[in-house]
Amino acid sequence: MTGWTRRHCTCVEVRNLTYDEAAAALRVKRRWLEDNIRCLPHMKFGGQPAVFCHCDLRLIQAMRTVLPPEAQRVLDAPTTDDQHALTEMPTIRSLASIKPAQGRRRATAVT
Template sequence: MNRRFTYPEAAAALRVEESWLRRHIKKLPHSKKGRVITFSEADLDAIDAMFHHTPTAGPLAVPASAAAGSHPLAGLRPLPQRGSLRSA
């Protein structure tokens, strides 16, 4: 039998506020038996997939060449050191 999560357990697993789950319950996959609402592991995975966002622009965006299997942050380069342009 699959594990069932209550509101507080599901909120902790998803790292969101319990009130957020309660406000959005009509749009989220869940099971309801009488007044008791529970979430399965598949429900939590589906909720995570519904609200997952992959950046398409900016420093954390995955370049098309990196999407083929290398690490998503492999294209990042460090900033120059502070004060490196100062005259001594």
């Protein structure tokens, strides 16, 4: 494929993970990676087995993430409380404006 880029990869230093290392990181069986390699992001160099970088693993996780409709609705529609929290920043008081709390009066003991 000419012009193919790895736009999803943001690795500064690429570490090529083997099937076993990628399976351990994803907590899946090596066989699952081997069986599904055609539809998973990976790198292939010549006749060597496929290798994965950490960005590939993040993309595989995103591809296999299942969100129930209820969770998707929560993500799509923020509540009014969320909108209020995002738009209003708390006021920061200066140190000079802070006053000591009033002391409590002790109850007089009746003897």
